[in-house]
Amino acid sequence: MLKINNLHVKLEEEDKAILKGVDLEVPDGAVHAIMGPNGSGKSTLSYVLSGRDGYVVTDGSASLDGADLLDMEPEERAAAGLFLAFQYPVEIPGVGNMTFLRTALNAQRTARGQEEMSAADFLKLVREKAKTLKIDADMLKRPVNMGFSGGEKKRNEILQMALLEPKMCILDETDSGLDVDAMKLVSDGVNALRDAGRSFLVITHYQRLLDHIVPDVVHIMSNGRIIKTGGPDLALEVEHNGYADILSETA
Amino acid sequence: MMAAVAQPKLDALSERLAGHALPEGGKWATETRKAALARLEAMGLPAPRDEYWRFTRPTTLNAPDPLPAAVFDHGGEAPVFGQIDRLKIVFVDGVFDAEASDPLELAGIEIERLEEAAGADIHWARDLYGVLETSGQSPVERPFAALNTAFAREGLVIRVTGKAARPVNLIYRHGDETSDGLVHHVVRLEPGADLTLLENGPSAARLNQVLEVEVGDGAAFHHVRTQGRDHERQAITHIFARLGRESTFKSFTLTVNGRLTRNECVVEMRGDDALAHIAGAAMGDGARAPFHHDDTVFVTHDALRCESRQVFKKVLRNGAVGVFQGKILVKPGAQKTDGYQKSQSLLLDEDSQFLAKPELEIYADDVACSHGSTSGAIDEEGLFYLRSRGVPEPEATDLLVLAFLADAIAEIEDGAVAEDITGRLEAWLRRRRG
Numbered sequence: 001m002l003k004i005n006n007l008h009v010k011l012e013e014e015d016k017a018i019l020k021g022v023d024l025e026v027p028d029g030a031v032h033a034i035m036g037p038n039g040s041g042k043s044t045l046s047y048v049l050s051g052r053d054g055y056v057v058t059d060g061s062a063s064l065d066g067a068d069l070l071d072m073e074p075e076e077r078a079a080a081g082l083f084l085a086f087q088y089p090v091e092i093p094g095v096g097n098m099t100f101l102r103t104a105l106n107a108q109r110t111a112r113g114q115e116e117m118s119a120a121d122f123l124k125l126v127r128e129k130a131k132t133l134k135i136d137a138d139m140l141k142r143p144v145n146m147g148f149s150g151g152e153k154k155r156n157e158i159l160q161m162a163l164l165e166p167k168m169c170i171l172d173e174t175d176s177g178l179d180v181d182a183m184k185l186v187s188d189g190v191n192a193l194r195d196a197g198r199s200f201l202v203i204t205h206y207q208r209l210l211d212h213i214v215p216d217v218v219h220i221m222s223n224g225r226i227i228k229t230g231g232p233d234l235a236l237e238v239e240h241n242g243y244a245d246i247l248s249e250t251a
Numbered sequence: 252m253m254a255a256v257a258q259p260k261l262d263a264l265s266e267r268l269a270g271h272a273l274p275e276g277g278k279w280a281t282e283t284r285k286a287a288l289a290r291l292e293a294m295g296l297p298a299p300r301d302e303y304w305r306f307t308r309p310t311t312l313n314a315p316d317p318l319p320a321a322v323f324d325h326g327g328e329a330p331v332f333g334q335i336d337r338l339k340i341v342f343v344d345g346v347f348d349a350e351a352s353d354p355l356e357l358a359g360i361e362i363e364r365l366e367e368a369a370g371a372d373i374h375w376a377r378d379l380y381g382v383l384e385t386s387g388q389s390p391v392e393r394p395f396a397a398l399n400t401a402f403a404r405e406g407l408v409i410r411v412t413g414k415a416a417r418p419v420n421l422i423y424r425h426g427d428e429t430s431d432g433l434v435h436h437v438v439r440l441e442p443g444a445d446l447t448l449l450e451n452g453p454s455a456a457r458l459n460q461v462l463e464v465e466v467g468d469g470a471a472f473h474h475v476r477t478q479g480r481d482h483e484r485q486a487i488t489h490i491f492a493r494l495g496r497e498s499t500f501k502s503f504t505l506t507v508n509g510r511l512t513r514n515e516c517v518v519e520m521r522g523d524d525a526l527a528h529i530a531g532a533a534m535g536d537g538a539r540a541p542f543h544h545d546d547t548v549f550v551t552h553d554a555l556r557c558e559s560r561q562v563f564k565k566v567l568r569n570g571a572v573g574v575f576q577g578k579i580l581v582k583p584g585a586q587k588t589d590g591y592q593k594s595q596s597l598l599l600d601e602d603s604q605f606l607a608k609p610e611l612e613i614y615a616d617d618v619a620c621s622h623g624s625t626s627g628a629i630d631e632e633g634l635f636y637l638r639s640r641g642v643p644e645p646e647a648t649d650l651l652v653l654a655f656l657a658d659a660i661a662e663i664e665d666g667a668v669a670e671d672i673t674g675r676l677e678a679w680l681r682r683r684r685g
Contacts, residue, residue, distance in 0.1 A: 050639050053631070078641035090636035096656025103650060104640035111641065142634075143654075160640060 002049075002168050007060035009041075009048050018044045020224035021060070026168070029196040033119060033210055035201045036221035037243050042203045043087060046172040047223075050084040051077050064168055078145040079111035085157040087173040092144040099158070100144045101126060105163055129162045133189050143238075150177030151185075152200040158189040169193070170201045175209040183218035187212030207239035222244055260295025263313045266569060267296060274404045280369030280378045287381055287401035294394045303391055306547040306557075306574040307513055310499075312395065312487050317457030319428045320483035330422075331451040331675065335667055337420040344425060345405055345432025345455045353421075359413035359622045360446065365406035366437060376408040379437045383463040383491035387517035391539050391549065396515070399461040403435035406461075411444040411470070418665075423452035425481055428453035436462045440470035442495070447474070451511075453479025458486040467496040468522055474502040475668050478512060478678075482540035485511040494557075496522030503663045505672055506533040506544055507679060508611040513545040513574075520550070520557040520585075530562040530662035534652070534676070536683075537570035537603070541631070542589040545574035546594075552585040561592040565661040566652050567603035569584040575624065586613045592622035599629060601647070650681040 002025065009019040009101055018041050036042050045174050048055050049062055051074035062069045064080055072080065088187045092100065106116040117125070130140060133155045146154050154174055161169055171190070175183055190200070210218070210232065218234040219226045222243070227250045228234065238246070273284045287631060297309040311318055340362075341351035346619040347364055355362040368376045381400040387393060409419070410542045421436075432455030440446060444467060454460070466472045478486060486509065492500050506512050518527045535542030565573035575594035596605035607624040629651055637647035653676060 052635055052639075074635060074638040075641050075643045075647075078639055084639055086636070088640075090632045091632075092633045092636065092651070092654065094657040095650055099650075100637070100640075103646070104637070104642055105642060107646065108641035111643075164640065208553070 001028045001030070002062070002064055002177060002201065004062045005060050007048070007062060008058040009044060009055050010058055012056050018055070018224055019048070022224070022226060024219065024226060026199045026201055029198060030217065031200040031202065031213065031215045032136050032192065032219060033215040033216045033235060034201065034219045034221050035043070035205065035207075035238055040221045041224040042221055043172055044205055046084055046170045050074060050082060065138065075107065075111070078164070078166070079108050080166035082170045083161055083164060085154075085161060085169065085171045085174050087176060089145050089153040089157055093146055095144050097140050097144050098126065098141055100162065104160070108164060126163065132192070134161050134185060136160055151179065151182035155187050155189070156176060156184055162189065162193060167198050168197065168201070170186055170203065172203045173205065174202070175204055175206060179196055182214060183209065206236050207235040210235045222247055256293065256295045257298060260298050263298070265298040267313060267315050269315065271402060273401060274369070277369040278365070278372050279374060280380065283377070284401045287397050290385070291394060291397040291401055292422055294392045294397065295547075296446040298393050303547075303576070306545065306576070306608070307505070307511070311511060312457070312521055313487060317429060317431045317455075317485065318483065318581055320425070320456035320481050320485070320510070321428060322335045322425050322599070323453065323479065323481040323508075328678070332420050332668070332671055334671060335418060335420070335449070337449060337511070338585040339420050339422055340407065340421045341424060342405065342434065342454065344427045344430035345348070345423075345434050345458065357419065358416040359411065360415045360419070360443070361410045361412070362419070363408050365437075366404060366410055367379070368408040371390065373441065375410060376437050379439055379463055379465055380408070380435070383465065383493055384461060384489070385491070386493075386519065387491045387549070393489060393517075395459055395487045395514060396461050399433060399435050399459050399489070403433045403461070404439070405433065406435040409436070409438045409446075410450050411438070411440045411446045414445040415447070418447035418449050420449040420451070422465045423450065423454035423479070425453040425479065425484065428456055430457070432458040432460070434460045436645040438462070438472070440466050440472055442467040442469050444470045446472055448474045449668070450474075450476035451479070453481040453484045453536045454486070456484060458484070458488065460486070460488040462490045464490065464492040464500070466492060466494045466500050467521065469497045470495065471499040472501070475663055475665070475672070476503070477672070478509060480508045482508050484508045485509065487513045488515065490516045492516075492518045492527070494518065494520050494522060494525040494527060496554075497524045498522060499660065500527045501664060502529050503659070504531045505530070505676075508535070508540070508542065509544065510541050512544045513547060515547045516549070518550045518554065518559065520552045520554050520559065523555040523557070525554065525557045527557070527559045528562070528662050529560070530659045531564070532574060532656045532659040533565040534656070535565070535571035536568050542567070542571035543574070546573070546577070548577040550579050550590065552579070552581045552588040552590060554585060556587040557585070558589040559591070561627075562659050562662055563593070563594040564656050565596045565605060566599065566655060567596055567605060568599035570602040572603065573605045575605075575609070578612065579620055579622070581613040581615050581618050581620065583614040586617045588615060588618040588620065590618065590620035593658075594624045595654065595655075596626045597624060597629065645684045649684065652680065653677065
């Protein structure tokens, strides 16, 4: 599904390397987690994969089902099936959440050569998906993420994921700012989407999210590289001992 | 003692008026027109150095002949306000077209052509025609409005006695590439009356329009206009409104394209507890023709507990220029005034500019007045968020443009009219994307 080879990235504004040779492969239907201390490059990886401005790829490659991701515009990556659940979902005053969701869904359908979904079908679909995420009519009516609590914003991200049905989902610290109940709700939403044809890359600081979304593989990232890869137990090890042991053993 | 008027202003006027005579056939109107001409001769035409014309060059408005303007091809698009049940009155190049218009009959309202009203011995319009315009000449001169009062032959005089059965829609078609339109409407809403006035279309290659509105006690006037999309058209328009006790005045203007547009709105809050909302949305692209759009607003609070609100939004690209001059004047004794003014521009590139001059002048001590003027680029974070969800960049930009204009459009009270305006903007943006 997702293949990252020797990826090197620096900031556009200053000559500062952030990713220094990331290698990662997420097979179809797999859930991989990336953990790591602050500043290790986890969020940068998610931004570079989704095509945000401000980064320069100096070496390496990233592909989705064989298609070169780095050569595509952000909207093309989305249409190809990539989805980033933002750590800080953006507030867009003046754009209604429903309008946003419908525009996004139909833009992707158009890009894939499918017909646009009718207003009635769309409404039915959104209502159904929103219900399981406990997103009420008011949240759908309000401007995108405006006045949403931290938990509401994250639920809205998962709603988008459920509607757009991407094949590769990147979750960037989706647990940040969530209380226990919200975390369960969000995790249930993600787990409901787990499927043989859909892969996940879950970026998190803490092991607790991984109790809910159980990964197949856990990677530890530090200083712009993946320094260790293991099973779900690796997350528990981090939880107990912190990153210090792993960092010193791989130094 | 009056200051001497600069010679170039007088020269510009005599050049402009050469070969023009005041309209004939008027009775009471003849006197009004002569007086307007005398006032005009004492002012001259605006000069580029005039403070009030600092951001907008009056040269092409002053010129004896208009610059030619090609007639816009709508490509079979549904007419503006077409879905709304309304009385249609058509003007072509500023001239009333009886055949294209509905009969001038509507319950709750009397409509006459200016020409007929001006030729009557006695007419209510006498107390209004040029009267509000004259009052609006102080403290700032508005020569084009005086010129209009003096020379306009075309226009309507409308008296609203109850709730108008339907909105009145003035449709301004543009057919001649060098037409010079001069239109003057007078509207009087009797106490408790209610009218929605819709205006759409470019009118002429160059338009000079005046609309005088007297809103009686407890009456409500709703005004929504779109100014046509002809790229080279020019317009100088004035609205003069006088508001009675507990009356409502709401005016919204949509401007897309146009080489030069200056919309002046002069509102006098005369009766206590009146409400005035003046809003505008402008979208300009300097790529095909220059785009220069000027909103000049002057609201005078001269009564207790009145609320005035100005909301102006402009989206500018490819060297387009937006101007906002807005003033709130609170007279002594106009206590509990609530005055609000917002002017914002969205600059889609570095070639475009927005010039704003918000002003408050307050002579009462128990008032709440505020103004805010901002100029900014598209929100990159929002743009990336939309694109990351698969919305292509041009479409995402347009979504943010519409969101930016939404505040101004929200000032339109009638839901169907607001929907027409929003839907149209969406369609125009889509058409532009190709």
